[in-house]
Amino acid sequence: MNLIRIENLSKHFVINKRQSGIGGVIKSMFKPERLLKKAVDSIDMQIAAGEIVGFIGPNGAGKSTTIKMLTGILVPTAGTVEVGGIVPYKQRKAYTKNIGVVFGQRTQLWWNLPVDESFDLLRTIYRIPRPAYQKNIELFTEVLGIDEFLHMPVRQLSLGQRMRCEIAASLLHNPKVVFLDEPTIGLDVVAKERIREFIAKINRETGVTVILTTHDMSDIEKLCKRIVIIDLGKIIYDGNIDEIKDRFGKDRMLVVDFDEPATIQDCDLHTTMKTEGLRRLILFNRDKISAIDLITKLSAQYKINDFALQETEIDNIIRHIYENKTESAAVLRAI
Amino acid sequence: MLHDLYCYYRLAGASFRSSLINRFSLVFYIFGLGLTYLSSFFGIWIIMQRFGSIGAWTLGQIVFIYMLCLGTYGIGGMIFINLSEVGNLVKRGELDVMLLRPINPVASIIGVRFEMGGFGHFFAAIAIFLVFHKEFHIDWTAEKIVFFVLTIFSAILIQGAIRLAIGACAFYITDTGGLNNLYNSFREFAFYPVTLFNGIIKFILFAILPMAFVSYVPAGIFLDNPEYAALPHWVWKVSLLYSVVLITLASRFWKIGLRHYSSTGS
Amino acid sequence: MFLAPYIKSAQIKLQDTMNFRVSFLIRLFTNFLYSYATVAIWYAVVTLNANSLSPELALKTIKFSILSAAIGSVVFSISGYEIASRLNEGTIARDLLYPVSLPSVLFAQAVGNAISVFITNMAPILIALSLIYGISWNPAPLAIINLCIGMLLGFILMFLVNFIIDMISFWYLGTMYCHYIKEAIMVVFCGSFVPLWFYPRWLLNIVNVLPFKDIIFTPIAGFLGERADISLLSVYGVTLLWLVILFAGAYFMWTAGVKKVVAQGG
Secondary structure, three states: OEEEEEEEEEEEEEEEOOOOHHHHHHHHHHOOOEEEEEEEEEEEEEEEOOOEEEEEOOOOOOHHHHHHHHHOOOOOOEEEEEEOOEOOOOOHHHHHHHEEEEEOOOOOOOOOOEHHHHHHHHHHHHOOOHHHHHHHHHHHHHHHOOHHHOOOEHHHOOHHHHHHHHHHHHHOOOOOEEEEEOOOOOOOHHHHHHHHHHHHHHHHHHOOEEEEEOOOHHHHHHHOOEEEEEEOOEEEEEEEHHHHHHHHOOEEEEEEEEOOOOOOOOOOOEEEEEEEOOEEEEEEEOOOOOHHHHHHHHHHHOOEEEEEEEEOOHHHHHHHHHHOHHHHHHHHHHO | OHHHHHHHHHHHHHHHHHOOOOHHHHHHHHHHHHHHHHHHHHHHHHHHHHHOEEOOEEHHHHHHHHHHHHHHHHHHHHHHHHHHHHHHHHHOOHHHHHHOOOOOHHHHHHHHOOOOOHHHHHHHHHHHHHHHHHHHOOOOOHHHHHHHHHHHHHHHHHHHHHHHHHHHHHHHHOOOHHHHHHHHHHHHHHOOOHHHOOHHHHHHHHHHOOHHHOOHHHHOOOOOOHHHHHOOHHHHHHHHHHHHHHHHHHHHHHHHHHHHHHHHOO | OOOHHHHHHHHHHHHHHHHOHHHHHHHHHHHHHHHHHHHHHHHHHHHHOHHHOOHHHHHHHHHHHHHHHHHHHHHOOOOOOHHHHHHHHOOHHHHHHOOOOHHHHHHHHHHHHHHHHHHHHHHHHHHHHHHHOOOOOOOOHHHHHHHHHHHHHHHHHHHHHHHHHHHHHHOOOOHHHHHHHHHHHHHHHOOOOOOHHHOOHHHHHHHHHOOOHHHHHHHHHHHOOOOOHHHHHHHHHHHHHHHHHHHHHHHHHHHHHHHHHHHHOO
């Protein structure tokens, strides 16, 4: 049984093009120049109860617009969105009880209040019965270890501590779906690991459906079986993570600082992703060419000052897919 | 609705308690703010000492209107001040967080900040009342007391309606700082009987930023000024209902703004 | 030339404020409204009480309220949070390292700001209010000289008062509240709202021993020919004496404050 059903969902924005100068302002008052931006362009997706789905894509791809429609903040331009039989934007108030949301960049807690007082306010707001509330608090303190700073004001918490509290806060009212928007952003490795374990455990124990957006490949690897990649408002991949990892996870990024301006021809073995002054970011597949061979090859052409090897992050994979759209789309279709 | 009110009460209570942490500064703040209003009031008192009256307006009547405007502005500010921040809430994405709660977002917005400075205005108004209540020449019957409470309630509602409408503008223009300043400067006129001013100002205070209904109009219920005899007495009492009209219009506008926000996301 | 850095910082401040055009227009309009509210009240007072004061005094009072609003827009725009904000952001230690002295830079900035407010606020407000109330100014040259001298002295006086309060933040960071109390005191003792000729005797006695009247009232009184020219010289003498006292106080506080910052490493 699918909990989340998205069909032909689109969101278009009309953007007024700004013009410079006083003449431009007056002109745009009478004859505004408008652009239509298809932030989300006719997507389809089904998510079953209890799944953990990684929702990824470069910035501005339509991720957050989709999440906003799923949470009922934005009204779609066309198409259907339904979560547990409810259309989010139509019954916003009733619907919010079914979902929990964590935005990595902003807080749902109250900055000046101690954590426990914030939780208690949420208990009132969501009308959580006391026994259920107590049970959840006990569970979260045990798994997340938040009891040490339960009495501290939110503004005094470290980012990792705050994020643990945010996740706990989003789950207090036993939602069916929880949206985690970059829950590990800015955290150190230990804190990230802790957050991941918690998400996995809560998913196992309560069966809550998790929709996770992240730029960290390890989040996806540790938590999700399924990923959805969105770009330019369209879903370009929806499926098993292992396959995509096989194809792209072997990619590595070589960061090279040349001594002179270098022009490196792209070929099947490697692609230049980024040019920053004399620095080149070169993506290569380690099955096809080893790092040593690549460096040898490059140093034969140009003088190399310094280099470093990077693991590919999901962002690089996405960008790779994005920048080689036709080729990658073919690859993805083939999977 | 009742649940929204209860949530607002809990949120505002939490904000209230957290502003009690630095008590010395708080007392200083409230005292300083109250004092600035009392000193401009002192100027009016000097004028009244010199002239006895402004036209047909006696000291007590002028003071009553001043007090009404000052006190209700204070309470209105305490409750509704965060509506001037809607633009910033949108910009920082905090409004989205508030929309994800099962309560009216207005309760979430105004509950974030209970403005203690409002006590400065409020206490100044109380002080004025205590010193000058004999000058009002109001016979405080039970009916008058009930209407006084209703007047205060309606005045707060009007200030809330104005702030809500300005907040709703944030969905279209984002920065409402200028509009708030306009509201504050037009409030300056509402400290006095608005008929002292020329037609344009009167028109604005009655029709656009209806601050006349905060002080001048409801004062007709209580004051024995010839101006109020122009219309039958019940008119002034019924005028209190205008606050209900205004808050309804303002919430309608707010809802339209919110709908605009949820279709454009900006 | 040793003045160059100061002229430069005055210039930068001037450009800064000129740059924000839209917010500037709204600010101008709200400032105008505040001024207009005061003048409108005085207009109502003198027209509705025409039988209890001479036409000359009535006209003089209107002129006073217009000039007071205009001059007030300049002198009350001096920032009182320069030291406080530098202490808050922790940049004070760096500012002390510059080869120009911070108080002089602040004064130069205040002058730059005053010139910009003079052009962008005071002049438009003065013109608009004069047109609205049909006031024609035909001052004698001596009156203009009196106004200029008075305004200059008043400006320096106000700067020193603000600077002294600002420097309290070396020891206590809640100077915002001190400014509130200052504003309250100003309204009563500098005679910006009610011209001193309407003050009761006992209050006038207090006002006369304090320096604050020289900020607003003295320049206008000099301009409107309220006092004989000889006695004005003695008034300026007393103002200068106050300036020396305040300057000494400011110097003392500055030295002590800097010592404290240096001792604590900022």
